[in-house]
Amino acid sequence: MKHQKIVVIGGGASGLLAAIIAKRGHANVTILERNPKLGKKILATGNGRCNYTNQFTKAEHYNHPAFVEHALDVFGAKKTIQFFEKLGISPRIEDLGKAYPMSEQASSIVDVLVYETEQLGIEVLCNAKVVHVKKQQNQFFSTLSDGQIIKSDKVILATGGKAMPGSGSDGNGYQIAESFGHHITQLFPSLVKLKLNSPYLKSMDGVKIQGTVQLLDQNQVVQTEKGDVLFTSYGISGPTILQISRKANEMLAEHLEVKIKVILLDQMTKEDIERRFQMMQDKPLEVSLIGLVHKKIIPSMIKEAGIHNPAIRFSLLTPKEKGKLASLMLDWRFTVVDSKGYEDAQVTAGGVDVSEINPLSMESRLVPGLYMTGEILDIDGLCGGYNLQWAWSSAYLAGKHASI
Numbered sequence: 001m002k003h004q005k006i007v008v009i010g011g012g013a014s015g016l017l018a019a020i021i022a023k024r025g026h027a028n029v030t031i032l033e034r035n036p037k038l039g040k041k042i043l044a045t046g047n048g049r050c051n052y053t054n055q056f057t058k059a060e061h062y063n064h065p066a067f068v069e070h071a072l073d074v075f076g077a078k079k080t081i082q083f084f085e086k087l088g089i090s091p092r093i094e095d096l097g098k099a100y101p102m103s104e105q106a107s108s109i110v111d112v113l114v115y116e117t118e119q120l121g122i123e124v125l126c127n128a129k130v131v132h133v134k135k136q137q138n139q140f141f142s143t144l145s146d147g148q149i150i151k152s153d154k155v156i157l158a159t160g161g162k163a164m165p166g167s168g169s170d171g172n173g174y175q176i177a178e179s180f181g182h183h184i185t186q187l188f189p190s191l192v193k194l195k196l197n198s199p200y201l202k203s204m205d206g207v208k209i210q211g212t213v214q215l216l217d218q219n220q221v222v223q224t225e226k227g228d229v230l231f232t233s234y235g236i237s238g239p240t241i242l243q244i245s246r247k248a249n250e251m252l253a254e255h256l257e258v259k260i261k262v263i264l265l266d267q268m269t270k271e272d273i274e275r276r277f278q279m280m281q282d283k284p285l286e287v288s289l290i291g292l293v294h295k296k297i298i299p300s301m302i303k304e305a306g307i308h309n310p311a312i313r314f315s316l317l318t319p320k321e322k323g324k325l326a327s328l329m330l331d332w333r334f335t336v337v338d339s340k341g342y343e344d345a346q347v348t349a350g351g352v353d354v355s356e357i358n359p360l361s362m363e364s365r366l367v368p369g370l371y372m373t374g375e376i377l378d379i380d381g382l383c384g385g386y387n388l389q390w391a392w393s394s395a396y397l398a399g400k401h402a403s404i
């Protein structure tokens, strides 16, 4: 049996797992990582706790469900939890199926992966940035920035996307893929905070509410998310916003007008609000809203309703003004102008066109022996452990098939 010589470019989430699987499959494996250490981005995941999978992962949590299906069938959440349990990670399952290491430290995931690579005798070259890869007579030649050339039978390209470029994943891997004739679909940041155009951002900065947000395309609701919403000096953030950011950025890229409807009081009806107004008739307007909406929102809401005197007695408001106040509580619209970009994004939407990749093995359909894993591919998932799960699932297939 021939022992394949495999070069894994990128020692992040998918590169590490692919290397381990390939080495267990008796391949001769070398990881080339541009950073001084392996797994830098993993340390930042899950707010430093690493939400490494989601118990309820399904193909529909991703942008190309048909493409990811096989990888998830072969190495889905259950297998991932078992894989990491064997390495020492006891799972701690939290709300909505999110899995974290019991230690609540993302560094635990890196530590056990690195320990396993050492145990298996995987060769690791750090400070090794690959600048070029070519294939000649069934051999790959990976050139490092210092001119060194590493020869291999197979290459697994695990260089990540463009999100958080300081982690080493700055999108340079797309050029390597393109040099082999692969196409890159439109790229945009996902799971990212959004910038709004609103005169009230300064005064509402820091307000956190439990509400509902809806993404609108020409007044039609295209996505609804319920939960924490955080107003900031540049716009809006929180888990609800991260979830709608993919679609919002996709619409921005298409130059569509992007509006967000915020339902501040999603547990109240218009009638509930009107009943409350009735009880507050004698109070000054600005006082009458205390206890109903966040205090920092009140001045902005009064201005947005077109009322110039915040101290006016509530009973003196016109029916139109009262109606406007009530409607802002249930439907306040904001215009999205941009996102915080790749620096702030958790994941890149878009990547290597998946029609050029075999979903059963992650091998390129254009270049036999070239495999791709993780975020470099045009695959992204929702927030909640799905993106790392994709890194592990795709890496498992690539590591297994490359070693054959």
Ligand SMILES: Cc1cc2nc3c(=O)[nH]c(=O)nc-3n(C[C@H](O)[C@H](O)[C@H](O)COP(=O)(O)OP(=O)(O)OC[C@H]3O[C@@H](n4cnc5c(N)ncnc54)[C@H](O)[C@@H]3O)c2cc1C
Residues within 6 Å of the ligand: 009, 010, 011, 012, 013, 014, 015, 032, 033, 034, 035, 038, 039, 040, 041, 042, 044, 045, 046, 047, 050, 051, 052, 053, 128, 129, 130, 131, 158, 159, 160, 161, 163, 164, 167, 168, 169, 170, 172, 173, 345, 346, 347, 373, 374, 375, 376, 384, 385, 386, 387, 388, 389, 391
């Ligand atoms: C702040 C933050 C929080 C996140 N939290 C979560 C979470 O809790 N749960 C979740 O599921 N997902 C999370 N993600 C997303 C997840 O981390 C990524 O989807 C995942 O790491 C992608 O794995 P990857 O192997 O494709 O790329 P990466 O993990 O980015 O690894 C790519 C590696 O390749 C190296 N590299 C790049 N180019 C070269 C080159 N030319 N030569 C050599 N090396 C190179 C890079 O230095 C890097 O180490 C988060 C992302 C961010 C930014």
